[in-house]
Amino acid sequence: MRYCLSHMTAFNLMMSSSRIMGRSDAVGHSKGCSRIPDVVLGNDCYQEMMARYGELPQHSYITPRQNTNQPIDLLISSNSGKRRRSQFKVHVDTRQFTSRLVAPIDSDREGSIVCPELVFLELASKLDLIGTIAVGYALCSAYYLDSSARGGVSLRKDAEQLTSISKLKSFIDKNAGKNGSRRARVALRYIHNAARSPREIALAMLLCLPRKYGGFNLGDVHLNVPMKIPVSGKNRFVTRIPDLQITAEGRDGKSHSLALDYDPISTHGGREIKDLSRKNQIIAADKFPHLSVTKENVNSFSSACEIAWQIQRVLKKRSPKSLATDTSSKLTEFSQREFNAAIYGEASSKETAVYHRQWELWNRLFRSI
Numbered sequence: 001m002r003y004c005l006s007h008m009t010a011f012n013l014m015m016s017s018s019r020i021m022g023r024s025d026a027v028g029h030s031k032g033c034s035r036i037p038d039v040v041l042g043n044d045c046y047q048e049m050m051a052r053y054g055e056l057p058q059h060s061y062i063t064p065r066q067n068t069n070q071p072i073d074l075l076i077s078s079n080s081g082k083r084r085r086s087q088f089k090v091h092v093d094t095r096q097f098t099s100r101l102v103a104p105i106d107s108d109r110e111g112s113i114v115c116p117e118l119v120f121l122e123l124a125s126k127l128d129l130i131g132t133i134a135v136g137y138a139l140c141s142a143y144y145l146d147s148s149a150r151g152g153v154s155l156r157k158d159a160e161q162l163t164s165i166s167k168l169k170s171f172i173d174k175n176a177g178k179n180g181s182r183r184a185r186v187a188l189r190y191i192h193n194a195a196r197s198p199r200e201i202a203l204a205m206l207l208c209l210p211r212k213y214g215g216f217n218l219g220d221v222h223l224n225v226p227m228k229i230p231v232s233g234k235n236r237f238v239t240r241i242p243d244l245q246i247t248a249e250g251r252d253g254k255s256h257s258l259a260l261d262y263d264p265i266s267t268h269g270g271r272e273i274k275d276l277s278r279k280n281q282i283i284a285a286d287k288f289p290h291l292s293v294t295k296e297n298v299n300s301f302s303s304a305c306e307i308a309w310q311i312q313r314v315l316k317k318r319s320p321k322s323l324a325t326d327t328s329s330k331l332t333e334f335s336q337r338e339f340n341a342a343i344y345g346e347a348s349s350k351e352t353a354v355y356h357r358q359w360e361l362w363n364r365l366f367r368s369i
Contacts, residue, residue, distance in 0.1 A: 002037065002045070002110050002111060003037055003045075003049070003074055003110075003111050003112070004036040004037060004074065004075040004076070004102060004111070004112045004113065004114065005053065005072070005073060005074065005075070005105070005111065005112070005113045005114070006073050006074065006075035006091055006113075006114045006118075006119070006122055007073035007075075007089070007091060007119070007122045007123060007126065008062075008070065008073055008123065008126075009053055009056070009070075009072050009073040009074075010022070010073065010113050010114055010119050010122075011119050011123060011135060011138075011139075012053075012056035012057065012058055013053060013056055013105075013113065014113070014116060014119070014139070014162055015057070015059065015138055015139075015144055015145055016056050016057045016144060016145045016146075017144055018144055018146075018154065018156055018157070020156070020160060020162060021103075021105065021113055021116075021162070022103055022113050022114060022115040022116050022118075022119070022162070023103055023115065036075055036076065036077050036093075036102060036112065037074075037076050037077065038076055038077045038078035049072055049087075049088075050072070050087070053072055054072065057145035057147065058070075059134065059138060059145075059198055061131075061134060061198075061202065061364050061365050062127065062131045062134050062135060063127065063131055071087055071088055071089040072087065072088050072089065073088075073089045073091060074088050074089070074090050074091070075091050075092075075093055075114065076090060076091070076092055076093075077092070077093065077094055078092065078094070079092050079094075091122070100115065101114060101115050101118055102114055102115070103115065115163075116139045116162040116163040116167075117163055117167055117168055117171035117172075118171070119135075119139065120132075120135060120136055120139055120163075120168055120171075120172075120184060121171065121172065121175060121178060121180050121181060121184055122180065123135050123180075124180035124181070124183045124184035124187065125179040125180025125183070126180070129183060129186060129187060129213065130205075130213065130214070130361065130364065132183055132184060132187040133187045133190050133191060133205060133209070134201060134205065136165075136168060136184075136187050136188065136191035137191050137192065137195055137201040137204070137205070138195070138198075138201065139161075139162050139163050139168070140161055140162070140163060140164055140165055140168070140191060140192070140193045140194070140195070141161060141162075141193075141194065141195035141196065141201070142155055142156055142159035142160065142161055142194055142195070142196055142224075143155055143156070143195065143196050143197055143198075144156060151197065153196070153197050153198065155196060159194070159196075161193065161194070164193055165188065165191055165192070165193055168184075168188060168191070169188055172184050172185055172188065190205075190208075190209055190210075190213075192204065192221060192222060192223050193223070194223045194224045194225075195223050195224070196223070196224055196243070197262070199262050199263075200223055200224075200243050200244065200262060202298075202365040202366060203243070203244060203260070203262060203293065203298070204221045204223060204244055205361070205365060206298075206304065206308075206358075206361060206362055206365055206366075207221070207244075207246065207260075207307075207308060207311065208220070208221040208246065209361070211354050211357070211358070212354075212357070213357070213361070214357040214358050214360055214361030214362075215358070215361065216308040216311075216312075216358065218246055218248060218308065218311050218312060218315065218317065219246045219247050219248025219249075219315060219317075220246070220247050220248065221244055221245065221246050221247075222244070222245045222247075223243065223244055223245075224241050224242075224243065225241070225242075225245055226239050226240070226241050227239065227240050227241070227242065227245075227259070227288075242259035242260060242261050242290070243260060243261045243262050244259070244260040244261075245257060245258070245259055245260075246258050246260065246311065246315065248315045248317055250315055250316025250317060251316050251317065251318060252316055254316075256314065256315045256316055257288055257315075258288070258289050258290070258291060258311060258314050258315060259288060259289070259290045259291070260290070260291050260292075260293060260311075261290070261291075261292050261293070262292075262293050262294075263292070263293065263294050263295055289314050291307075291310065291311065291314070293307060298362075298366050299366065301358075301359050301362050301363070304362050304366070305358075
């Protein structure tokens with residue numbers, strides 16, 4: 001192998017390919033040891049590398065600040081081979097790599113790439129918690145970024161995932177004490193399988209992360225779980241898959257659930273799904289209300305808050321006191337002052353500090369996609 005991609009470059013490459021990368025069986029690689037290079041490539045290889053990996057699509061909310069000229073991340077096995085190269089970001093790992101950790105990118109075997117589980121651990125050591133959660137969601141998703149597709153994403157064949165929560169957890173358990181393992185373990189509490197677009201990930205994070213991380217803490221979320229809907233007047237069912245299912249215990253002590261879809265007549269993985277007709281069938285399910293969220297609903301923070309409050313009412317959860325709404329669901333004059341204080345960082349109370357964190361998370365997730 002001439003080079004080994006790791007960290008953010010490996011992640012971006014995995015998330016822009018319809019193939020499953022980082023697994024030895026994907027390219028017919030035999031088991032055994034995969035020796036990674038011990039020196040950095042020379043400048044003569046830079047143009048070739050940039051042509052392949054220099055402008056890969058990115059998830060814009062992974063890091064708070066995007067670097068459009070991000071160097072290529074390379075992994076080497078020796079500190080002595082770490083030379084200064086402005087074009088490359090060099091990382092050293094001296095462990096003995098097996099084919100489970102490193103696999104060829106293509107059949108020519110010139111380059112290799114680390115496995116998705118190692119990418120997760122590597123990025124957990126470099127990113128903040130929100131970025132780590134977003135990376136985990138993406139690695140456990142069924143989509144890849146595709147600029148030629150409507151909506152910018154396509155689904156992999158059979159909705160196959162790069163990895164899963166159980167595989168990530170097993171890998172982190174085996175590498176306890178490694179750099180990034182602690183943050184990765186915390187992030188795993190909030191990651192879920194089967195996302196089909198970055199928007200689904202953003203909605204799940206904003207609505208269901210704990211308030212201390214900037215979320216609305218609305219309940220437990222599951223993505224793209226099939227639902228059997230009874231057909232009225234007929235002894236049969238149809239299967240529908242809402243983007244999000246949120247379940248929470250209400251003030252009455254009972255469990256309440258809600259189905260949520262992003263954008264009526266939207267595209268998920270290049271396949272048009274008519275959410276409005278699907279919504280009508282989901283509504284027919286007993287005690288399972290449905291909500292469709294449009295792009296306009298989340299393009300402003302106040303609109304996103306109103307969506308969250310609407311879900312809180314459906315789930316019969318207590319609404320925050322400092323931003324209580326009137327009967328028309330509009331902010332009261334007092335609430336508007338608190339709301340502005342939260343946005344502009346003038347947090348004079350614990351409650352407005354929470355809303356400032358929520359505004360920061362919304363701004364990071366939705367202003368960039």
